[in-house]
Amino acid sequence: MTGRPAVSVSLWDGQEVYTPAVPAVARLRVLDRRALVRMLLRSDVGFGDSYRDGLMEVEGDLVEFLEAVYRGLAGAQPSPARREMMAWLNRPRSNSLATARDNIRHHYDIGNDFYRLWLDERMVYTCAYYTRPEAMLEEAQLAKMDHVARKLRLEPGLTVVEAGCGWGALAIHMAQHYGVTVRAYNISHEQIAFARERATAKGLEDRVEFVEDDYRHIEGSYDRFVSVGMLEHVGPEHYPQFGRLIDACLKPSGVGLVHTIGRNRPMPNSAWIERRIFPGSRPPSLSEMTQIFEPFDFSVLDVENLRLHYARTCADWLERFNHVEDQVERMFDQRFVRTWRLYLAGSVAAFTTGSLQLFQVLFARAQNNELPLTRRHLYAER
């Protein structure tokens, strides 16, 4: 094992091959020797695939097991040669205009019915915001959308462009409750179709326009720019282009917000996540994100790290997912269930242990002085 995680490992014949110095929180049972070979060759891709294929089981809580592994890894460093080989083997897919659509469809177009089983009723698939510990997922997703709207100081009549709009919940919420006009872009066909239907059902079709196109084709001039949970799919090599796009479409008195999973330092995504869950994805560090803002003289006004909120969101998703595993298996198969269980549990662990962050970055043009004195308005009672 890399590092010294607080888990034990046993083999198919019951032999204990690893016992931690501290009490183990869970046990990994390797059921098939092929799992060992895969892990040796492909590290976390080998681990994830072996779990998916049932070559391994975790006895005990899966999240606690993964947290222990993450905590153990935090201190360990692979050799430079191995790191380089792994980086090459696990190099991320590109996000050119052509491949981006494939990358996005891989994850988001597997069926709205599947996501409806375990997301909240509004189908918000990004970090929620728990303003009180006992908040439920529905309340926390609403609070997140209001938190974003307040940071953007939305007012009736303003125009908003949204890059990457998921199933349209935020766009619809902003139009319905803040009186703004929204144009929202997304390359996922399934999500756009769903979002349009919902906007029409709410009678908002003249205030929210859903465009099935790449964010790189955004046109027009807007008072507000917002992107929640899309930057993970953009890739750092495209950040200057992303900044140029914002520069081109934001009015002089405009304000923008980018909400993204992040890292404490530049590093590749988990190779298994990048291969099996989110092709082409890479959560940025703050230093990488500054490549969006610095070339265009944007002033960063506010950065908030909501890491523990995403740990809680993923834990809520995992709990709901566990309740519907039988249905999911009927829709897909057992391997799909195991893949998604590992992905959701691994996400909880990554946020709990500080391996992943969640950054909300608010920005404006350098000479924009129409700014509130304090952030108190974010915390006013309704």
Added chain:
Amino acid sequence: MTGRPAVSVSLWDGQEVYTPAVPAVARLRVLDRRALVRMLLRSDVGFGDSYRDGLMEVEGDLVEFLEAVYRGLAGAQPSPARREMMAWLNRPRSNSLATARDNIRHHYDIGNDFYRLWLDERMVYTCAYYTRPEAMLEEAQLAKMDHVARKLRLEPGLTVVEAGCGWGALAIHMAQHYGVTVRAYNISHEQIAFARERATAKGLEDRVEFVEDDYRHIEGSYDRFVSVGMLEHVGPEHYPQFGRLIDACLKPSGVGLVHTIGRNRPMPNSAWIERRIFPGSRPPSLSEMTQIFEPFDFSVLDVENLRLHYARTCADWLERFNHVEDQVERMFDQRFVRTWRLYLAGSVAAFTTGSLQLFQVLFARAQNNELPLTRRHLYAER
């Protein structure tokens, strides 16, 4: 003129040599041809020195004049060759252990009596925090110290180390009102002497220790790290060392805050400011600041940009300074008065026009989960 600022320029014989396309907010009267030569050769050093020496006068409001110049400059770019020559001519002084002391004494050891004339009663020489538009400087400096203390979630019994403590106001405030024990470092002899005297007068000498030494010599282990208005003097080449120092002295559950003047992108300080006001100084961009945090796996929790608060703070200082110019001239001379007037007015203009920023960055270790869910506690009524 570089760019197209909204100011007019006349020569010693009354000749108008530059008229802007828009109505001029003020007029620069060049009284001596030596000023032109100096500006040609040394750009803003030539401008500043010529103003200091009375070779130029500004008719109209000095701040408005400088704001117009900053706004005009924002669009203009000097040629690469000129930029390179200027960078070399105006290369900043180093901040090695030996020169840092000289650099700091140049500014901070010119006499507590001088600063007492125009700073607030607590002698706080950093950005204040105006929670309401009509707040006075005294109230705003108190609010700033409380804002910092709340971000750090100070509690009785915690230990705090402060890197660069000025005249000790924050250290004393934290010990007096939050029940913490503080060790505060500063290499300015005059400031340390003043701070010690005040701590003794308040009977806090067993809870606040002032150490006349470089921040690089900080020893021990603390619950909180705080540095307000010192990073400007550290220099980006020393940021990894600064981060290593924090890493060495912050407990696992520790939290830290760095408050600094900043930039929207990496760029040298105004050469005149660097030469005549703050030798060795350089306000960092956020990308530069990440060199403090990323190598040591610190999580950035909160970044707040208080730019407009520093514009207001400098405007308050300038107004007070203008009232005591006669006394300052008797203490020093006319050139000193003109230098400081230009520095304070230029600072107002730099913050108003977005040339300078003010970043407060709160951070913790990656695995520290003892974090508040929201930032609401910063805005609670007392």
